[in-house]
Amino acid sequence: MFQALGSPKGEWPKGAEWPRVVIGGGYAGVRLAKRLDTTARVTLVDRKEVFFHRIASLRAGVRREWSHSPFIPYDRLLRNGRVAVGKAVRVDTTERQVVLATGERLPYDVLVIATGADYPEPARFAGTTAEEAAKAFATHQQHIAAAEHVLIVGGGPSGVELSAEIRLARPDARVTLAHSGPELLHATGSVRAGRKARGWLEAHDVDVWLDAFMSPGNDFGTYRDARGNVIEADRSFWATGTTPNTLWLRLAGHGDWLNASGHVKVDQALRVQGWLDVFAVGDVNDATEVKITPAALAQADLAAHNIRTYLNSAGKHRKEPRFYRPIHRTPLIVPFGPADGVTMLPVPGGETAVLGGRTTTLAKAKNHMTPYMRRRLGYTAA
Known part of the structure; x- marks a missing residue:
């Protein structure tokens, strides 16, 4: 601090x-x-030779048509300065x-x-070029497409979002989300949002394990929680920080x-x-x-x-600088795929308004704010 x-x-x-x-x-x-x-x-x-729009990376790691969406060139960012790779x-x-x-x-x-x-993968930029990172996304896509059971560890915003993306891309696979906390999204302080996320995931046949601190098991492809319960999965993603x-x-x-x-x-x-x-x-x-x-x-x-x-x-x-006030409450958007999700909006009095799919879709879920970031770097929204 x-x-x-x-x-x-x-x-x-x-x-x-x-x-x-x-x-x-x-x-x-x-x-x-x-x-x-x-x-x-x-x-x-x-x-990196390009800007990495990390917000779009989880979908890019699952869906082939999004493989190049997170990459935006730096060449139009600065007028007077330069970018040194x-x-x-x-x-x-x-x-x-x-x-x-x-x-x-x-x-x-x-x-x-x-x-x-x-x-953690797949939200990481692998290598230094867009081609190298796109190949890494393609590898994740292939692994997810071939998996019979995918385990996601961590029930924060990234874990919930990734679980939803995988479920929608692979409706025939088994998907398990294991979270060490008592409710999904519990670090956000919104019980209602966590319950909404859990309800969506379970309605789409995602197995949700709560109070489940996971670690790799003794055998390859096995994982064990703190109670000794063992789960087998041929692919795992860790969204734990x-x-x-x-x-x-x-x-x-x-x-x-x-x-x-x-x-x-x-x-x-x-x-x-x-x-x-x-x-x-x-x-x-x-x-x-x-x-x-x-x-x-x-x-x-x-x-x-x-x-x-x-x-x-x-x-x-000499003028005095301005002081930064840490942000403890801010809007938070968690997509459940491109057409649903939950938005947490702080309101006066310390409460949090929880908004549903329509708001989330318009704000983030549909395009992951990619047009906005492209404009910020001097490119058209398309």
């Missing part, structure tokens, strides 16, 4: 015209780079440079770490920037603790426990403002 504001390092050298460098081309990184591009030169660094391996805070695996050095006046988190992409920082000697879970420690202005010129936004930081796209976008917007404030003021006239 937020750390107390310490004595910041890294005063910006007056008159420098170095570019802003954003490491990570996910939702937060793209949003922030686009915000800064209007007034400065920006270099966006990402190991490569892997960041070191941050030299003394020389203000980011070092890539290729050996290229990128000078910066402000650095933003937006490397996100690593997701994410891991921040910060190992590279630890290997580069910046382990002191990370907390025990591997998230980057930031202050209330979303700066890496103790530094004025290094920010961290999105899933990679410890600013909020809610690791969802709306939170990442909100952080990107606030960080863009604070970066401009930092660079455009100095000394006794």
